[in-house]
Amino acid sequence: xxxxxxxxxxxxxxxxxxxxxxxxxxxxxxxxxxxxxxxxxxxxxxxxxxxxxxxxxxxxxxxxxxxxxxxxxxxxxxxxxxxxxxxxxxxxxxxxxxxxxxxxxxxxxxxxxxxxxxxxxxxxxxxxxxxxxxxxxxxxxxxxxxxxxxxxxxxxxxxxxxxxxxxxxxxxxx
Numbered sequence: 705x706x707x708x709x710x711x712x713x714x715x716x717x718x719x720x721x722x723x724x725x726x727x728x729x730x731x732x733x734x735x736x737x738x739x740x741x742x743x744x745x746x747x748x749x750x751x752x753x754x755x756x757x758x759x760x761x762x763x764x765x766x767x768x769x770x771x772x773x774x775x776x777x778x779x780x781x782x783x784x785x786x787x788x789x790x791x792x793x794x795x796x797x798x799x800x801x802x803x804x805x806x807x808x809x810x811x812x813x814x815x816x817x818x819x820x821x822x823x824x825x826x827x828x829x830x831x832x833x834x835x836x837x838x839x840x841x842x843x844x845x846x847x848x849x850x851x852x853x854x855x856x857x858x859x860x861x862x863x864x865x866x867x868x869x870x871x872x873x874x875x876x877x878x
Contacts, residue, residue, distance in 0.1 A: 705719070706719045706720055706721045707719060707739055707765060707766060708740065708741050709734075709741075709765065709766065709772070709773060709774050709775055710724065710774070710775050710776075711774050711775065711776050711781065711782065711785050711787075712781070712785065713780075713781050713784035713785055713852050714784075714785070714852060715745075715784075715785040715827065715852075717745065717774065722777070723775070724756075724775040724776045724777045724778070724781075724870075725756070725776065725778050725779070725868060725870055726753050726754065726755070726756060726775070726776045726778070726779060726782055726868075727753075727754045727755070727756050727773050727774065727775050727776075728752045728753040728754050728774050728775075728776060728782060728787050728790070729751075729752055729754070729771035729772055729773065729774055730745065730746035730747060730748060730750075730751045730752075730771075730772065730774065731746060731747025731748035731750075731771060731772070732747050732769060732770065732771055732772055733745060733746060733747055733772045734766045734772040736766060736767055736768050736769060739765075739766040741772070745831075749817075749820045749821060749823075749824035750816065750817070750820045751785070751786050751787040751788065751820070751823065751824075751827070752787060752788065752789070753776060753779060753783075753789050753790060753794070754792075754793045755790075755793045755794055756775075777870045778867070778868055778870035779868040779869070780853075780867045780868075780869055781870075782867075783854075783857050783867055784852040784853045785827075785852075786823055786824075786826070786827030786828075786854055788801060788816075788819060788820070788823060788857075789801050791816055800865060801860060801865050802814060802816075802819065804860040804861070804863040804864045804865035805819060805857070805859070805860035805863070805865070807860075807863035807864070808856070808858075808859030808860045808861075808862055808863035809822075809856050809859050809860070819856075822856050823854055823856065823857070826854035826855060826856060826857075827854055839855060839858060845858070846858065846861035846862045847861065847866060
């Protein structure tokens, strides 16, 4: 039976056998003895999207008292759920995202914790996924946007950041 560690665009964490392009975390939110999630769905405002493979390191999923490994179909899904690229294993992507995020949000010299604070305010409302009004008509949304993507991240997409999409999302409709 698959572990409950796949993140949907709404930010929910579900159990499904489908594989994703990225891993990530929200801190320690699992019990290593049972490999099940705790009631809390985050332990940190830094919700990261990481590479599934990095420097040949291997992790035992939900194995110890370390971060809880979550998985995303693609980067657009991770962004819609409120995550951002990791500055450790995805430094180039994280720097490109930060530059686009700063341009789109008309700010400068933001540190990762400052971006995390904005994203945290945007992603949740009363412990659930926060819904935002559409900033533009759907046909004007930047590539990679989902209707759940936080506003500051949409502005980063408009400023040029392009999320990695799963091949199933990149197919033409029809």
